[in-house]
Amino acid sequence: MRPRERRETSEQDLFRSRLDQIIDIKHALVKLARTIDWRFLEQTFGAVYTDKPGQPPLPTRLMAGLAILKHTYDLSDEALCDRWVENPYFQYFCGEEFFQHALVFDRSSLTRWRQRMGEEKLQALLQESLAVATRTEAMKPSDLARVVIDTTVQPKAVMFPTDAKLLNRARERLVRLAKKLGVSLRQSYRRVGKLALIKHQRYAHAHQFKRANRSLRKLKTYLGRVIRDIERHIVGNEGLREPFVRPLFLARRVLEQDRRQRGRKVYSLHAPEVECIGKGKAHRPYEFGVKVSVATTVKHSAGGQFVAHAAALPGNPYDGHTLGTVIPQMEALIGNVLDRCITDAGYRGHNAPPDHKFKVYTIGQKRRLTPQIKREFKRRAAIEPVIGHLKEHHRMGRNHLAHASGDAINAVLAAAGYNFRRLLAWLRLFLLRILIALGLAAQLKLP
Numbered sequence: 283m284r285p286r287e288r289r290e291t292s293e294q295d296l297f298r299s300r301l302d303q304i305i306d307i308k309h310a311l312v313k314l315a316r317t318i319d320w321r322f323l324e325q326t327f328g329a330v331y332t333d334k335p336g337q338p339p340l341p342t343r344l345m346a347g348l349a350i351l352k353h354t355y356d357l358s359d360e361a362l363c364d365r366w367v368e369n370p371y372f373q374y375f376c377g378e379e380f381f382q383h384a385l386v387f388d389r390s391s392l393t394r395w396r397q398r399m400g401e402e403k404l405q406a407l408l409q410e411s412l413a414v415a416t417r418t419e420a421m422k423p424s425d426l427a428r429v430v431i432d433t434t435v436q437p438k439a440v441m442f443p444t445d446a447k448l449l450n451r452a453r454e455r456l457v458r459l460a461k462k463l464g465v466s467l468r469q470s471y472r473r474v475g476k477l478a479l480i481k482h483q484r485y486a487h488a489h490q491f492k493r494a495n496r497s498l499r500k501l502k503t504y505l506g507r508v509i510r511d512i513e514r515h516i517v518g519n520e521g522l523r524e525p526f527v528r529p530l531f532l533a534r535r536v537l538e539q540d541r542r543q544r545g546r547k548v549y550s551l552h553a554p555e556v557e558c559i560g561k562g563k564a565h566r567p568y569e570f571g572v573k574v575s576v577a578t579t580v581k582h583s584a585g586g587q588f589v590a591h592a593a594a595l596p597g598n599p600y601d602g603h604t605l606g607t608v609i610p611q612m613e614a615l616i617g618n619v620l621d622r623c624i625t626d627a628g629y630r631g632h633n634a635p636p637d638h639k640f641k642v643y644t645i646g647q648k649r650r651l652t653p654q655i656k657r658e659f660k661r662r663a664a665i666e667p668v669i670g671h672l673k674e675h676h677r678m679g680r681n682h683l684a685h686a687s688g689d690a691i692n693a694v695l696a697a698a699g700y701n702f703r704r705l706l707a708w709l710r711l712f713l714l715r716i717l718i719a720l721g722l723a724a725q726l727k728l729p
Contacts, residue, residue: 284331285339287324288377298380305370310709314702315375317414320346326406330398340387345395347376350407352392353699354706356675358682359392396683401594401690408694409615411701412588420585420708427621428580428658429590430665431608431629433601434673435559436594436693437571439682440550445541446482449501450475451551452533456508459529463522465515471504478504505537555686557598571681572689573598575608576672576697578665580624580658585708587668591615592697594690601625602632609638622655624662668700676700 294300305312324342331339351372352362363385366372370381378386396404415421441447457470478500485494509530516522535548549556549570556570577591591612595604605623613620623642625632634642643655645662673679678696681689 284328284333285324285341288341288343288379290379293379295380300379301370301374301381302379304381305374308713309371310706310713311371311375313709313713314414314705315347317418318410319413320377322413323406323410327399327403330403340391340395341377343377344387345391346407347372348387348392349396349404349695350698350702351375353676353695354702356677356699359389362392363389396691396695397687399691400687401694404691404694404698405615407698408589408592408701411698411705412590412616414705415583415585415588415701415708418585418705418708418712420705421579421583421588423618425579425581425583425588426590426616426618428624429577429612429620429622430580430624430662431575431577431605432626432662432665432669433573433575433595433604433628434669435561435569435571436574436678436681436689437569438550438553438556438689439680440553440556440570443549443570446479446486446498446501448536448548448551449498449505450479452529452536453501453505453508455551456505456512456526456529456533459525460512460515463525465512465522467508467511469507469511471508475501475504502537505533509533509537553684555596555689557596559598572596572686574678574693575604576665576669577608577612578668580622580661580664582661582664586704587664588701588704589668589672589697592672592693594686594693596686596689601628602630605629605632605634605638605642609634622658624658626662672696672700675703 320343323346327342327346348362348366351357351366352359355365357365366376367382367385373382412421412426416423453471453475457467457472460467478497482494482497482501485491485497512526512530516526532548532551532554536551539547547558548554549558555572557572558568558570559573560568573595575591575593575595576589578587578589591608593608593611609620609623620638620641623634623638625642625644627645629642629644630646632642632644640650643651643659645659676696676699677692681692683689683692
């Protein structure tokens, strides 16, 4: 069933206060709510639903507004619910006409809505943020023709992985599941396993690696015994085998993988999609998450530096081999043809589409350079503070959304939240200019 969309009715209620009567209509969040084309978002997100009978979903403006507010103000789902109840501007932005003293949605509805929309549909929020920027003259449409592209790492919310921690955690998860399903194990190794992990960490810290390896072998022995014990219990029992398939598969991978093993490894048991990505930073040689491509405009627009595209790139691909998919996606998103792409030296040997082969310029390039392109090379570093803001203020610095789909969704929503944050600042500045102009006009009329 399709959502029952809300429309402003201008109705009055004797026992409730209308929001437009208790808030400042000149507030930046109110102006942004009136500028966004909610009909476009309703049409885009409504395509996911069918007309079959059932409970109607929550209104599109409510859910899309919550997604925007969450990543604009860097709030968790729980904090967003708390702020929504006490903030009338949040409620007005989400389409409410009267002040609500209790939540009109459930916190888990946010998770289900994100999963149902997916990365492809949520791109509409990023697209609408760019459209609002052009409508409010914060950015010119021509600014999107020339972009700077770079990659970064979106870390996952996992602890720093070590072999000892993974072995002990895999054993604990199997023992916990066995206890839940009523499987009686010969031994859980709970006490000695914890002691072996503590010894390994102390010996490794003291650089006593022979003793540390001895404790590591004990942890492998304990995990292997638990795996074999569980396998003996589930043989011929389909009811028990099904819940243990995935935990046993991950436990065997953790047990068999080697420190210097090439290829995919398990770095987290609750998020096995996590990858180890080395960016060459002195303070952080390795990061655990997924690579993300970010594109921003070369020109600093009136409203600031806007993000034109953001997408997760699972598999840790070479930077230059990402342009074959990133450039077509970007052109479809912004509805414009890219005239020029500025990249760093990591994009040498790129696989850009044939039409854009000679439109991509990398740092250090000597041929086909004009004085204007050389000046635009100096603007390449402008994407670095944008990436910093995405990580620090818009929830890209530590992704809490589950699975690979959560990585893709979080990257898109972080970019949309960043753009809407820039728009709020632009609307405040625009309002301030109007007030200053009115004040000067009033002073000139005085005798």
